[in-house]
Amino acid sequence: MTENTIIGIHHLTEKSLGHNGIVQPLLTDLYQITMAYAYWKSGKTKDISVFDLFFRKNPFQGEFTIFAGLEECLKFLKRFHYSESDIAYLRQTLPDTIDDEFFDYLSKLNTNDVTLYAVEEGSVVFPRVPLIRIEGPLIIVQLLETTLLTLVNYASLMATNAARYRMAAGDLKLLEFGLRRAQGPDGGLSASKYSYIGGFDGTSNVLAGKLFNIPVKGTHAHAYITSFTDLTELQTCTLVPKAGGEHRNLSELATNWRLKLISLFNVVSTEASDGELAALISFAIAFPDGFMALVDTYDVKRYPCRMTHAITMWPVTLPNTLSHNEYRSGLLNFCAVALALNDLGYQAIGIRIDSGDLAYLSNVARHFFNEISKQYDIPWFAELMIMASNDINEETILSLNDQGHKINCFGIGTHLVTCQRQPALGCVYKMVELNGQPRIKLSQDVGKVTMPGRKDAYRLYSESGDALIDLLQKSSEEAPQVNHKVLCRHPFEESKRAYVTPSKVKKLLRICWKDGNIVGPLPSLAEIRNKVQASLKTLRPDIKRNLNPTPFKVAVSDNLYKFLHDLWLQNAPIGELS
Numbered sequence: 085m086t087e088n089t090i091i092g093i094h095h096l097t098e099k100s101l102g103h104n105g106i107v108q109p110l111l112t113d114l115y116q117i118t119m120a121y122a123y124w125k126s127g128k129t130k131d132i133s134v135f136d137l138f139f140r141k142n143p144f145q146g147e148f149t150i151f152a153g154l155e156e157c158l159k160f161l162k163r164f165h166y167s168e169s170d171i172a173y174l175r176q177t178l179p180d181t182i183d184d185e186f187f188d189y190l191s192k193l194n195t196n197d198v199t200l201y202a203v204e205e206g207s208v209v210f211p212r213v214p215l216i217r218i219e220g221p222l223i224i225v226q227l228l229e230t231t232l233l234t235l236v237n238y239a240s241l242m243a244t245n246a247a248r249y250r251m252a253a254g255d256l257k258l259l260e261f262g263l264r265r266a267q268g269p270d271g272g273l274s275a276s277k278y279s280y281i282g283g284f285d286g287t288s289n290v291l292a293g294k295l296f297n298i299p300v301k302g303t304h305a306h307a308y309i310t311s312f313t314d315l316t317e318l319q320t321c322t323l324v325p326k327a328g329g330e331h332r333n334l335s336e337l338a339t340n341w342r343l344k345l346i347s348l349f350n351v352v353s354t355e356a357s358d359g360e361l362a363a364l365i366s367f368a369i370a371f372p373d374g375f376m377a378l379v380d381t382y383d384v385k386r387y388p389c390r391m392t393h394a395i396t397m398w399p400v401t402l403p404n405t406l407s408h409n410e411y412r413s414g415l416l417n418f419c420a421v422a423l424a425l426n427d428l429g430y431q432a433i434g435i436r437i438d439s440g441d442l443a444y445l446s447n448v449a450r451h452f453f454n455e456i457s458k459q460y461d462i463p464w465f466a467e468l469m470i471m472a473s474n475d476i477n478e479e480t481i482l483s484l485n486d487q488g489h490k491i492n493c494f495g496i497g498t499h500l501v502t503c504q505r506q507p508a509l510g511c512v513y514k515m516v517e518l519n520g521q522p523r524i525k526l527s528q529d530v531g532k533v534t535m536p537g538r539k540d541a542y543r544l545y546s547e548s549g550d551a552l553i554d555l556l557q558k559s560s561e562e563a564p565q566v567n568h569k570v571l572c573r574h575p576f577e578e579s580k581r582a583y584v585t586p587s588k589v590k591k592l593l594r595i596c597w598k599d600g601n602i603v604g605p606l607p608s609l610a611e612i613r614n615k616v617q618a619s620l621k622t623l624r625p626d627i628k629r630n631l632n633p634t635p636f637k638v639a640v641s642d643n644l645y646k647f648l649h650d651l652w653l654q655n656a657p658i659g660e661l662s
């Protein structure tokens with residue numbers, strides 16, 4: 085038995101439950117409960133259903149999606165129970181005509197008779213492949229719809245968005261800074277969790293750090309810089325050297341370094357802000373081993389040319405002095421404090437740039453770090469981190485890559501957490517079988533016709549390990565075999581079919597919930613995060629590219645094709661011309 089299978093509902097803690105106390109049976113649409121009553125009233129309590137949860141179109145004009153949210157779904161099943169106050173609320177809210185016994189029935193409902201199969205969390209998934217197949221009494225399985233969808237849709241959208249940023253940023257560090265801009269507190273927490281799964285390295289969200297064990301990271305805000313106006317405001321000026329010994333005056337050291345740098349880089353001394361220097365000194369005294377500085381507070385004119393020109397003009401000739409209006413205050417003050425810290429044996433971390441032309445400014449900053457590194461023989465100075473923030477999105481990162489930049493880390497908020505490019509994933513939850521009989525939902529739009537029956541999904545791989553195709557079959561069919569040719573058909577276009585001889589076959593839907601328990605140990609967040617990258621590696625680059633990616637093929641077996649089309653004909657009414 086796994087840890088999860090032995091925890092009783094009353095012993096589930098905030099952490100083991102997942103982050104979300106509000107995820108409970110009433111977090112649903114009213115129509116699920118009214119349908120439950122009508123099902124109950126019409127004697128459908130013994131009906132057994134199969135539902136598929138899937139989406140029809142990949143988000144962000146891409147051709148892949150990352151499946152996430154499964155752990156929260158399973159934890160929801162674990163604690164699914166209508167409390168006394170839930171029942172009291174429903175009693176007062178539903179019409180008076182509702183039979184009283186229905187409320188007794190509801191109060192005893194649990195998910196013990198439900199079985200859930202799902203794709204592994206963190207896997208790459210494609211349209212029409214069931215991410216979750218759920219079986220059990222119709223009423224209860226229906227009652228789960230909305231909550232499961234809300235748990236999967238945003239989680240998967242967010243993980244996919246983050247994975248796309250990760251692909252754009254390559255090996256650079258990515259930090260999620262979105263809590264202040266997220267869709268409310270729960271949106272913020274989910275964004276931190278699922279952006280980590282998607283490949284971010286950390287978050288500024290402290291509660292997310294505590295709940296999910298995600299690394300928490302951060303710098304400081306402009307307010308910290310503007311809270312100082314002068315060096316005389318510094319109440320503490322001294323710092324003990326890293327190796328120990330007497331306190332040294334960091335303020336004096338930094339001021340002296342600034343004078344040296346002013347002459348080295350030919351800057352007009354009056355342009356450097358003393359308030360900013362004081363702020364940086366005080367921050368360095370507070371965090372001598374973690375000194376990171378926001379450098380754009382007092383440098384207001386920062387473009388060497390309009391940004392649009394910078395894109396085509398880069399690389400431009402770098403200045404030898406700081407007289408080009410770049411960082412005459414921030415970069416200078418940062419370097420002065422970093423050099424003073426170095427005198428005491430500490431190594432600064434780097435800078436954050438939060439405005440202006442990020443490509444250009446990062447190149448300028450790196451240039452000066454290199455110069456100082458050479459001039460004073462401090463190798464690590466050339467490696468200082470340059471973090472960029474300010475309304476960054478996937479396109480900005482790709483454009484910065486084209487231009488050439490020296491950024492090591494992006495801090496990303498608004499566009500990441502709000503999924504600005506596509507604010508929702510369209511997962512749906514459709515009945516595919518009732519009491520052993522297939523169900524189909526027809527639509528004018530062929531893409532919206534559901535795949536009837538209890539199905540399994542397989543991913544077929546080439547010899548090199550690339551994913552070739554996903555194949556849906558009726559569950560009653562034998563699984564495709566390695567090195568055996570299998571006919572894969574387009575679900576709706578008769579002439580589109582191909583033989584595939586897989587070198588590896590993976591059954592995508594695995595049992596996750598049975599007899600009231602989570603089956604098997606749940607993977608850790610770090611394992612899910614690794615899974616995302618491993619799963620993405622199996623996709624050909626053209627499927628992952630940003631512009632006009634190639635669609636990944638999702639096929640049906642010959643058997644399922646015939647089953648689907650026969651059922652379609654049986655269910656489609658024949659019109660009459662008059």
Ligand SMILES: Nc1ncnc2c1ncn2[C@@H]1O[C@H](COP(=O)(O)OP(=O)(O)OP(=O)(O)O)[C@@H](O)[C@H]1O
Nearest residue numbers: 391394439440441442443444474475476480483484
């Ligand atoms: N080199 C670049 N290439 C493409 N986009 C960039 C580049 N540098 C910055 N950006 C993006 O351009 C936008 C700049 O925003 P904006 O014009 O508001 O400038 P700003 O520096 O924030 O100005 P202000 O400080 O006056 O608000 C941001 O979204 C930023 O991420």
Ligand SMILES: O=P(O)(O)OC[C@H]1O[C@H](OP(=O)(O)OP(=O)(O)O)[C@H](O)[C@@H]1O
Nearest residue numbers: 261438473474475476495496497498499
């Ligand atoms: O730009 P985002 O991707 O959302 O990243 C987070 C932003 O939040 C912070 O400042 P805030 O935006 O609150 O103020 P500012 O724009 O004045 O810096 C930070 O300086 C970033 O700019």
Ligand SMILES: O=C(O)c1cccnc1
Nearest residue numbers: 261288301302303304495
């Ligand atoms: O730590 C930071 O630099 C940070 C945190 C939140 C938002 N913007 C920046």
Ligand SMILES: [Mg+2]
Nearest residue numbers: 438473474475
């Ligand atoms: Mg901002």
